[in-house]
Amino acid sequence: MIVETLKKSAIFSCLKDDELKSIGELFEILEFDNNETVFHEGDPSDKFYILAKGNVKIMKHSVGGKDIILEIMSSGDVFGGVAVLDNKPYPASAQAMEPSSVIRISRQKLFQIMEEYPILKLEIVKYFSDKLRDAHEMLKNIATERVERRIASLLIKLSEKVGVDDNGYRKIDFPLTRQEISEMVGTTVETCIRTISKFQKQGMVKSSGGRIMIKEASLKSHIED
Numbered sequence: 001m002i003v004e005t006l007k008k009s010a011i012f013s014c015l016k017d018d019e020l021k022s023i024g025e026l027f028e029i030l031e032f033d034n035n036e037t038v039f040h041e042g043d044p045s046d047k048f049y050i051l052a053k054g055n056v057k058i059m060k061h062s063v064g065g066k067d068i069i070l071e072i073m074s075s076g077d078v079f080g081g082v083a084v085l086d087n088k089p090y091p092a093s094a095q096a097m098e099p100s101s102v103i104r105i106s107r108q109k110l111f112q113i114m115e116e117y118p119i120l121k122l123e124i125v126k127y128f129s130d131k132l133r134d135a136h137e138m139l140k141n142i143a144t145e146r147v148e149r150r151i152a153s154l155l156i157k158l159s160e161k162v163g164v165d166d167n168g169y170r171k172i173d174f175p176l177t178r179q180e181i182s183e184m185v186g187t188t189v190e191t192c193i194r195t196i197s198k199f200q201k202q203g204m205v206k207s208s209g210g211r212i213m214i215k216e217a218s219l220k221s222h223i224e225d
Contacts, residue, residue, distance in 0.1 A: 002027050002103050005052040008076030010130075011123045012050075023113045027103045032056075038079075038094035038102065045083035045090050047104040051075055054100025055162070055174040060092045069183040072097070072174075074162045082128060084110065097174055150185040151195050152223045155205070155214050169206065169213035176212055 002024040006012040012020065029052070032038060038049065041061055056073045070092055073079050083090045084107050105113075114120045145153070155172065163170035182192035196212075199205035204218040 001029060001052050001101065005050055005076065005103050009050050009078060010076070010127050011078060011120060014119055014123055015117060019117065023117075026109045026113065027105045030102050030104065032096040032100050032102065034096060034098050036096050038096065039090050041091065041093045042089045045080060045086075045088060046107055047080065048084045048107065048110045049078065049080045049094070049102050049104045051077050051079065052101040052103050055097040056094050056100055056102070057097050057180070058092050058094055067093075067183060068186075069180055072158065072162075072176075072184075074174075078127065081124075085124070097176075147185065147187045147191055148195050148198075149223045150187070151181060151192060152199070152219045154181065154185055155212065156216060156219055156223075159214050159216055163214075163216075166208075166213060168215070170216045171208075171211050171213045173211060175210050 003017070003020045006015070006020045006024060006027075012023075015023070030038075032054075038056060039047075041059075051073045053075060056077075056079060057069050058071045058073065058079055059067045059069055062068055071079075073094075079094055080090055087107070114124075158172045158176070159170040162173050164173050165171075178192045178196065179189050181196070182189045185192070196205055199214075199219070200207075202218075202222075204215045204222060206213050
């Protein structure tokens, strides 16, 4: 599982198979149940995580006591990484959204392999630069776009990231509640329910087996109008 996960990672996939096998010995595998916490906001950041299987949400706890979902991680995604590199506490919590497997490595061992394979330093900079760009785009959307467009854009992004084809739809292949969608786009649950109901009536979205399915081309056309 470890080598296969490293191959999926944008940071480590640049290495050869024998190199991945060598550094893979420095990682450990952990299993988490649905809703189990991987780490809490404020915990010491001594481990660098990569998701192997399942899905994990990254959450920030607001002053008002609500959880705000910042991102949903899928297989191969790194999380908790910036804090590890900075040697600062984790700025958000990570929680499994379904039974999930992760691999992790200590800060000391991560720095050790970065010295052994200097190309990883460049890959880490590229990876987190892309993450920063995505975060800026998300903040811009929340500040300037109407709710309907924000929800449509999120569903499209998730379908592109973890979607699978299913009878003419793209199925977002993990459980996703209206509450979680509303937290990710910065709106109320009630507004989220109304908006998705509107999309359903227009044939652009449907739910099946606890999964949201979208007509990706139709949603893209809708938000471009």
